[in-house]
Structures are given as structure tokens and as C-alpha cells.
């Protein structure tokens with residue numbers, strides 16, 4: 001094993017000294033190449049393979065590529081941005097980039113380092129060209145403003161500002177509809193008009209059974225925008241909650257007594273946008 005390593009090292013040494021000027025590379029066993037490179041005339045390196053000098057003249061552009069116009073409070077917001085140089089052949093390393101955001105809009109000429117209260121997605125040692133993203137949440141409703149920032153050798157480069165309207169998450173309203181037995185026990189004749197209500201899409205409805213003898217429920221008639229069944233409720237109990245997301249008019253009847261608790265005055269849930 002040791003003999004094999006030595007042979008490899010020797011072979012590499014011969015190879016390297018045969019093409020003086022190559023940059024040191026390879027595994028630790030090829031260490032002798034460093035000596036070979038150092039003793040080689042250095043000008044050869046620059047004339048035969050000029051390394052691209054760091055291009056400090058190319059303009060660095062910071063651009064937000066993807067940001068939502070609207071978002072919900074406490075839900076993740078993802079913004080993507082890119083660092084590009086106006087010279088396609090140029091590249092630059094050692095940048096620090098992040099997304100800055102806050103509740104106050106900032107003009108192009110008022111961009112101090114702390115212009116925005118919050119920072120997300122910070123990358124140190126970033127390269128241009130490069131693509132970056134940050135995800136953050138906003139706790140309350142309102143408009144937030146954001147710019148991507150890249151600091152190159154101490155000089156800040158800001159993207160144009162974007163704004164995001166953050167909407168509060170409104171919990172759905174839960175409506176209660178009372179079920180009354182419309183006639184003597186065992187002779188239900190229908191559901192009353194009071195069981196018809198108008199709600200907003202996303203709201204929920206539960207039914208309270210005011211009949212202390214029989215169990216009742218609410219079930220969509222055929223032809224409703226969507227089928228539903230509340231599940232039964234005994235006397236004095238509530239049914240489960242049915243959430244309505246599709247707009248339209250939902251006629252319904254009692255699932256326990258479909259033949260009697262329905263009819264011309266049957267219940268209606270009208271769901272509006």
C-alpha cells in the first residue's frame with residue numbers, strides 16, 4: 001500500500017514538473033507539486049491562462065423577482081430576488097444579501113441601512129449572479145414594504161421596493177338555527193321560515209334542537225349546491241357545524257324525518273360571497 005502511494009506521488013511529481021505553471025491541486029499525497037509550481041517561472045501562468053480578474057466595474061443589480069401582492073396575517077410570505085451583474089462574463093463573491101421589510105415605505109433616496117425594521121433570509125458570502133429567497137410572517141393586517149439589499153465591499157445596493165397587502169384572518173361566524181317541532185309530538189308538519197338564514201361563504205351553521213322529545217338533523221335537499229348533513233341532535237342539543245364555502249341557496253330538510261319536516265316552508269341557507 002505504501003509503495004503504491006509513493007509510486008502515485010512520484011508519477012504526479014513527474015507529471016507536474018512536465019507542465020510547470022499549473023496551479024497546485026490534487027490530494028495531500030501530491031504535495032510535491034507545490035514545490036514544482038513555486039520553482040516554475042511564474043509569468044508563464046499569467047500569459048498562458050489568464051485568470052479573470054475580479055470585475056469591480058460591472059454594475060451590481062438587485063431585483064425582486066417574485067413577491068405576492070396580497071398575503072394573510074401569520075401565513076408564510078416568500079420573496080425571491082436575484083443578484084446580477086450587467087456584464088454577463090463577470091462574477092462577484094463575498095456579498096452579503098438579505099430581504100428587508102417593514103411597515104413604512106422608503107424612498108429611493110432614504111435608504112439607510114436600518115431603513116426597514118426587519119430582516120429575513122440573510123446570506124453572507126453570497127455570489128452574483130445568484131438567486132435568493134426569504135420567508136417571513138407578518139402578525140397583523142396592513143401593508144408591508146420590502147426591498148432586497150446586497151452589500152458589496154461596504155457599498156449597499158437596494159432593489160426597487162415592493163408592497164404586500166396583509167389581510168387579517170377573520171374567523172368564520174357560526175350561526176345557530178333553532179329547530180322547533182311544528183305540531184304535536186310525532187306530527188311534524190314542516191320547518192318554519194325562521195330556519196332560513198343568509199350567511200357569508202365560509203361561515204358555519206349549527207342547529208339547536210328545541211324539541212325535547214325527538215332527535216332532528218339538517219340535510220341538504222337534492223339539487224343543493226353541495227350535499228351536507230349536520231348529524232343528529234337530541235332534545236336541547238346542538239348538531240355538528242356545517243361550513244358553507246360554495247355560494248347559492250341550500251334547501252334542506254330533517255334527515256331524521258325527511259317525509260314530514262320539510263315542505264313549502266322548508267329551511268333555506270342562502271350563502272353569499
Ligand SMILES: [Cu+2]
Pocket residue numbers: 215216217254255256257261
Ligand atoms: Cu326531525
